[in-house]
Amino acid sequence: MPLYEHVFLARQDLSQAQVDALANTATEIVEANDGKVVRTETWGLKNLAYKIQRNRKAHFVMLNIEAPTGVVAELERQTRINEDVIRYMTIRIDEMDNEPSVMMRKNDRERRGGDRGGNRRGDR
Template structure:
């Protein structure tokens, strides 16, 4: 069966339990139509680059899916109807990533950067060389 990645953005005012329920519903739709979800990643509440349907933030969820095309069509149809989902995208991939996705790895890098920022400035100068340039 073809492999897909399905990412959806849920409204910012939903609780994490409601977002998890949306992911479970997507999994249920796919399994009922002969597919399976290989991996589910919840990326959390993130800021959007611009407002979407009056939302400045959204809960991001990604599903790695192994399913036939009709199952994906049904998932997209029902996702389009759901008012809690503000955007979604499904792409076909040659293979799924092993381990965490780039967004999950990025979260670790952001935490490291925040930790380093809390330590204070690096170096001990004014930011210029001794000639003042």
């Protein structure tokens, strides 16, 4: 079965619970059409490079999907209709990584304070 990564950006004024509900809705659409969501990652509220529909920030969510082609078409159709989603992209991938995505690793590194060790200003 083909593998996909589906990333969508939700409006900045949504709560985290509403963003999680959008991810659950996308999961339900995939599972109702004989697909399977392997992993869901919420990357959080991030700054955008430019304004999109008067939004300077957006909630980023990625779904790893294993599903037939028709499922992706239905998912994109439903996503296009939703007013809370400002952008989305689905790409087909050859294989899924079992480790966290680059964005999740970046978030972990930022929470830990970087990998520079004692070179931070406060450590002098």
